[in-house]
Amino acid sequence: MILGVPKEIKPHEYRVGMTPTAVKELTAYGHHVYIETLAGTGVGFNDQDYIDAGGFISPTAEHVFSTAEMIIKVKEPQISERKLLRERQVLFTYLHLAPDLAQAKDLIKSKAICIAYETVTDHNNKLPLLAPMSEVAGRMSIQAGAFALEKSRGGQGILLGGVPGVNAANVVIIGGGVVGSNAAQMAIGLKANVTIIDRDINVLRQLDIQFGGKINTIYATNTAIEDHVIRADLVIGGVLVAGAAAPKLVTKAMIEKMKAGSAIVDVAIDQGGCVETSHPTTHDDPTYIIDDVVHYCVANMPGAVARTSTVALNNATLPYIVALANKGYKQALLDDKHLRDGLNIYQGDITCKNVALSLHLPYIEAEKKLNE
Structure with missing residues (x-):
């Protein structure tokens, strides 16, 4: 051929x-x-x-x-x-x-x-050709989120892990798949407070075992998502339905209630994004602000590495x-x-x-x- x-x-x-x-x-x-x-x-x-x-x-x-x-x-x-x-x-x-x-x-x-x-797909109904880029994007999402939280980007001006005597940031990850678990690994390493929200209880059990109780796992309901999103300093959107448009799990109404200077990294943007206010951005101009919330929605994140x-x-x-x-x-x-x-x-x-x-x-x- x-x-x-x-x-x-x-x-x-x-x-x-x-x-x-x-x-x-x-x-x-x-x-x-x-x-x-x-x-x-x-x-x-x-x-x-x-x-x-x-x-x-x-x-x-x-x-x-x-x-x-x-x-x-x-x-x-x-x-x-x-x-x-x-x-x-x-x-x-x-x-x-x-x-x-x-x-x-x-x-x-x-x-x-x-x-x-x-x-x-593979024999375990996983996505083997998406997984390596999801691993990269998940890990990069925390770097991107830390960047978006800097004051010069419109963020609160906080450090994800804090310092002695100062609170660490609250990181909420929506979706406990490859993106979510890799994002959690990086966020834990930076000493942030990490919550993962997913609709599959078995995924949550696995993550709890994987991270040895270093994360908070929450079953996904609309109420749970809203409660945690509006209190978050950084939200990572990592949901995926293979081949389909990502569900809009974070609404504009939730964005309006978030803290000024908080940040969102919508890793699902390639599939349309899981945040209602998301639209694709580029590495040249990666962020924009809506309702005082910094949005990072680069559609080819792994291209940076x-x-x-x-x-x-x-x-x-x-x-x-x-x-x-x-x-x-x-x-x-x-x-x-x-x-x-x-x-x-x-x-x-x-x-x-x-x-x-x-x-x-x-x-x-x-x-x-x-x-x-």
Whole structure:
């Protein structure tokens, strides 16, 4: 198979779809990999590194898209990239379609085969290709929150862990999954007071055991969320429904009751955000203030630590890329139910139920579509 890796063009996105190590793995199977020139420079990989791994350097994104049978990316294709997709071309990347009708319509129109990292599952019904970036984003959320609480950003001017004789900050984490547990780990390390809210009692039990009683665990009800949010210094939004738009668990009315100078980091912003007042921001301009509450809603948080994120992501995606290349996309998808869960759009039809429901568009079951 011919694979293509274009340079990411989303603002301040330095990650790259494949490392030289991943390219070497694919070329060892006899596949050809075309990498757009300078695609890896943001994470320290130059063109020669890819050549040494057996790859070919393409002069432009247009050349990559026109040459490759399968495109490997990190972030969702931007408008200019979507115009380059063609019928039956495979796109394997993060898509986050639920809050993005324009992208979904373009991908449907392209008739490409669009597989989303964030909805691929595993035998434990977890999300193995989302997990590494959720780990990064969860840990970064505490750094971002500490930054947002600084007076120069509009925050209260408090230190998360306090100092002897001064109270530590109250950190409330909504969602006890990968993002939430990693955020808690960092917040505990900084000696903040940490509360995790989740609707799954078994998750709360696990977190209580994991952190040895160093956190407060609360069962999620509307009342519980409101009570803890309005008393928080920092709120981390880490909820996820695979493929679907994030539920708006923190309302504008709650924001109005929060302390002036408190902060919110909405990690769920890629899926539309779990805070009613959230909208996507960039690393250039990461925060804004509504009702005296600082909002940090950067949609590609892991891009700020691009080297770590790229290697972690490649470790997770490589086996799936190899399967798609070795077997061909159709056989690979038919053979592996969990990879098939990642199929969001197939030749003009939405094949992920949660995406279809979120966008109010027709849905067809992936297996049925593949067997037509």
